[in-house]
Amino acid sequence: MGRAKRKVPGLNQSSTADISFILLIFFLVTTSMDVDTGLPRRLPDWDPNAMEQELTIKERNIMTVQVNKYNEIFVKNGKINRLIDVSELKDIAKEFIANPNQDENLPIWEPYEIEDYGTVMTTVKHVISLQTDRTTNYEVYFKVQHELSKAYSELRDEWARQNFGKKYTDLDEKTEQPVARAVYASKISEAEPRTY
Amino acid sequence: MSKFRSNGKREMPELNTSSLPDLIFTVLFFFMMVTSMREVEVKVQIKTPVGTTEIEKLEKKSLVSHIYIGPPSKNYRAIFGSAPRIQLNEVFAEPDAVREFVRAERESMFEKDRPLMKMSLKIDKGVQMGIVTDVKQELRKAKAQNIVYSAEQKKEN
Numbered sequence: 001m002g003r004a005k006r007k008v009p010g011l012n013q014s015s016t017a018d019i020s021f022i023l024l025i026f027f028l029v030t031t032s033m034d035v036d037t038g039l040p041r042r043l044p045d046w047d048p049n050a051m052e053q054e055l056t057i058k059e060r061n062i063m064t065v066q067v068n069k070y071n072e073i074f075v076k077n078g079k080i081n082r083l084i085d086v087s088e089l090k091d092i093a094k095e096f097i098a099n100p101n102q103d104e105n106l107p108i109w110e111p112y113e114i115e116d117y118g119t120v121m122t123t124v125k126h127v128i129s130l131q132t133d134r135t136t137n138y139e140v141y142f143k144v145q146h147e148l149s150k151a152y153s154e155l156r157d158e159w160a161r162q163n164f165g166k167k168y169t170d171l172d173e174k175t176e177q178p179v180a181r182a183v184y185a186s187k188i189s190e191a192e193p194r195t196y
Numbered sequence: 197m198s199k200f201r202s203n204g205k206r207e208m209p210e211l212n213t214s215s216l217p218d219l220i221f222t223v224l225f226f227f228m229m230v231t232s233m234r235e236v237e238v239k240v241q242i243k244t245p246v247g248t249t250e251i252e253k254l255e256k257k258s259l260v261s262h263i264y265i266g267p268p269s270k271n272y273r274a275i276f277g278s279a280p281r282i283q284l285n286e287v288f289a290e291p292d293a294v295r296e297f298v299r300a301e302r303e304s305m306f307e308k309d310r311p312l313m314k315m316s317l318k319i320d321k322g323v324q325m326g327i328v329t330d331v332k333q334e335l336r337k338a339k340a341q342n343i344v345y346s347a348e349q350k351k352e353n
Contacts, residue, residue: 016217024224031231036254036316038344039247046336067325134326138319141328142245142345149250190332 039146044189061107061125063096065089067144069135078105086143093151097184099123117179128188148188156180240266240283242320244346251349259312260344261301263294265327266320280323282331291327294334302340318346 063077075084077096084092099106107123114120128148132141157168160180164171171177242264254260264283268276281288284297302310315335319328335343 013214013217017213017220020217020220020224024220024227027224027227027231031227036257036260036344036346037251037349038244038254038316038346039250040252040314040342040344043332043336043341043343045341046333046339132325132329134324134329136325137321138323138325138328139245139321141325142247142321142347145345146247146250146347150248153250 039142039149041145041149057127058108058125060105061123062127062129063093064129064131065144065148066131067133067136067140069133071137071140073140073144079103086140086147089144089147090151090154093128093148094155096128097123097126097151098155112183114179114182116175117182120183122183124185126187130188130190132190145188149186152184152186155184159183236262236286238264238283239269239272239286239288240264240281240320241269242266242318243322244318244348245321246350247347248350251347252344254314254316254344256312259305259309260314260316261298262316262318263297263331264318265323265331266318267322280320280327282327291330291334294331295338298335298338298340312342313340314342314344315340316344316346 060078063075066074066076068074072083073086073089075082075089075092077092079095080092096106099109102109107126109121110124111119112122112124130144130148153168160166160168160171160176164176164180168177168180171180265280266283267273267278267280268288276288282291282294283289284293289297298315302313305313317328317331332343335341
């Protein structure tokens with residue numbers, strides 16, 4: 001009764017390549033490979049009563065950066081009170097934030113305690129107030145933000161070299177970088193928009 | 197006569213293509229890993245500003261939501277004009293729609309990721325600050341305070 005074993009015919013696979021090609025092309029078309037890059041910032045908390053608090057800042061501790069509708073940058077602190085070029089802003093901001101010579105017209109040095117590190121002398125109370133007009137160009141505003149951010153990171157880098165003997169980016173992310181960030185904490189306040 | 201001369205026609209051996217599908221599948225998987233789905237059709241023209249050292253890469257794409265601000269692109273100009281507009285998802289919107297957008301985006305994320313949410317502001321260079329400030333105020337009200345000003349990175353000379 002037993003029949004002879006029949007061979008199973010092989011499946012024709014010649015079209016699998018075509019099918020996977022179609023899939024491949026579909027993915028090539030629908031996906032993007034570009035990496036997003038940008039300047040990270042943190043907006044202040046929304047507080048309707050914030051306006052009144054600004055009055056309590058001492059004059060030597062505040063630097064105002066105004067970008068007007070003609071896209072001119074006007075800087076005012078204890079030492080400077082004039083129109084500047086974007087390229088000058090970084091050094092002016094660095095001098096203001098760090099106050100290396102303990103100038104009486106620039107922010108006061110105060111002891112500041114940092115957790116797990118100790119007390120450092122720094123200009124904790126400084127504030128940079130950035131004001132723009134509604135018709136200010138966004139690119140100019142972005143450049144100002146970029147320069148201010150650069151001022152802070154260069155100061156952190158210098159501090160890291162002096163105290164840890166390393167670049168800021170080489171510091172330990174969990175223990176050392178937060179200390180450097182606390183010494184020169186970014187204090188940029190953006191006033192409510194207004195027209196002049 | 198010669199030993200090496202062949203006699204009779206030889207047939208060209210057929211190329212073995214049985215491993216071709218595997219090969220292409222490998223490429224396919226590679227692409228699936230390294231790319232992400234294109235988000236939305238951008239209906240505004242955007243040329244982001246350029247920065248140098250302070251520009252960072254956005255690491256986790258699942259945490260990032262995009263807000264586009266710029267003049268409508270050519271196909272839409274007839275309807276929407278050329279004044280800068282805000283685009284949320286697929287539609288043009290007014291600043292007060294931002295809060296609702298943030299809420300919806302937050303809702304669509306895993307709970308543990310919500311505090312890490314980042315808003316990427318893709319803004320055209322030529323836009324005026326008024327519209328940008330309006331959006332920023334709305335973001336503050338919506339408690340989406342981690343923002344990124346989208347920008348190109350250029351190496352410093």
